[in-house]
Amino acid sequence: MAVKRTKRKNTPVTASGAGRQQPVIPTITSAAAAAAAADPLSLLKSLTRPDTLTTSATSSLLAVTSSKAVARKKSSLATAQLIRRYHTLNKELSKCLARIDAKKKQSDSGLDTQKSVTSEQTAADLARIVEIRQEMDDLGGLDMYQKASTLGQSKQRGGDSSKWLIPILEDYHRQLGKKAGTPLRLLDIGALSPHNYQKQSSWIHTTPIDLNPQDPLITKMDFLEMPVPKDQEHLFNVVCLSLVVNFVGDPTQRGEILRYSARFLVPGTGILYLVLPLPCIQNSRYFDHELLLEMMTSLGYTTLVNHHFAKKLAYYAFRLDAAAPKEQKRHSSMARTNIAAPMFPKKLRHDKPNRNK
Structure with a gap:
């Protein structure tokens, strides 16, 4: 009786041992290919079995991701x-x-x-x-x-300081009893982006200005040369000074910016949004939180609506309870030299090591 001999199949020998079946290679769809271009590491992980050792390709991708x-x-x-x-x-x-x-x-x-x-x-x-x-x-x-x-303020870096203000303005809008279609008027001084309040455009109307605008939607304007509104209808409900005052090197001009801001707000309800680097408040020899409140009170900002100290920034929201004060009278000796007497002369408040000057 003849015995029919069957042909033996050659089983490939793999690196993990003889006689083991080759793994099935998953099919990559066009959608997955597109995703791979954006995030190759995630794609590679999804195609790799949990019990599979990390390959050199994965290590390379991890290194690239780390480098980025x-x-x-x-x-x-x-x-x-x-x-x-x-x-x-x-x-x-x-x-x-x-x-x-x-x-x-x-x-x-x-x-x-x-x-x-x-x-x-x-x-x-x-x-x-x-x-x-x-x-x-x-x-x-x-x-x-x-x-x-502008790059520092990008959402990817969490630098948009307007986010802290939005909840305050929501409460403020309700308190004013604004009717539908009557938005808050907001003056954004030193604006880096015209889109900070874009999501709130239905109830916030923004006027962004800057000395050197990086966007055509921002008006080129020196705030201290901006004409003061002649009637209350054109005054602003909110004035924003986010990291503006600290950029000015001359202390006199810093004070002038704060004083001038009051002339653009609705007396009794207007909100000034002020953002400063935290070291200006907590690490200065000549300035601190208490002195800032005293200065703002002298300008008519007698109510501190809210404030917050973050990791690097100090946020303040002041209400203008009184009309903008008139310019301070000068002493006779100062008048001769055309120099205004400072209301808050430079004075040492914190004599500690490692404090900013």
Whole structure:
């Protein structure tokens, strides 16, 4: 009897052992391929069995992902460093210009008794101004600073400071009893984006302005040169000064911005939204939370609606309870030199090590 011999199939030998079946390779759809372009690591994980050892390809993708995270962190640090350096230079520039201006006024009034010293100081300030402006240009100037600030405010970096204000404005809108179709009027000074309140556009009408706008929807305007509304109908319900006051190097101008803001708000109900770097409040030798409240009260902002200290920023919402105060009268000695007497002269409040000057 003849025995029919069957042909033996050759079983492939795999790296994990002989006689084991090859794993079935999953089919990648066009949708998955598109997703892979955006997130290759997630796709690779979904196609890998849980008991499968990590391959060199996976390790490579993990390394790439880690590298991207490091690159993003470095980019964020570089952006923050550029902003800080530009702030420092701008502050020093303002001090140099203020000294030159003060010396000029003293000289014009005939009160300058040390003209040789004044001349040397002015020459040193002028030389330093040239150096500062050159470094600012090397950094990319105001335009690059604005771009860096816009990047820092991006949603991916959690930098949009308007988010804290929205719940306050929602309550404020209800308290005012605004009818449907009558939105709040909001003046956004130093706006980096015209879209901060886009989701609330049905009940917030925004007027964004900036010295060097990065978007065509932002009006190019110096706030201190902006005409004051002539009637209450054109006053604003909200004025935003988010990281604006601290950018100004001259303390006198900082105070002028705060004083001028009151002239744009509806007396009795207007809200001033003020955002400052947290170190300005908690790490300064000459300034703190209590002094800020005292200063704001003198300007008519007698009610602190709310405030919040975050990791890096201090948020404030003040209500203008009184009409904007008139300009302060000058002492006779100050009037001769055309210098206004400061309401809050520079005074040491916290003499501790490592405090900012």
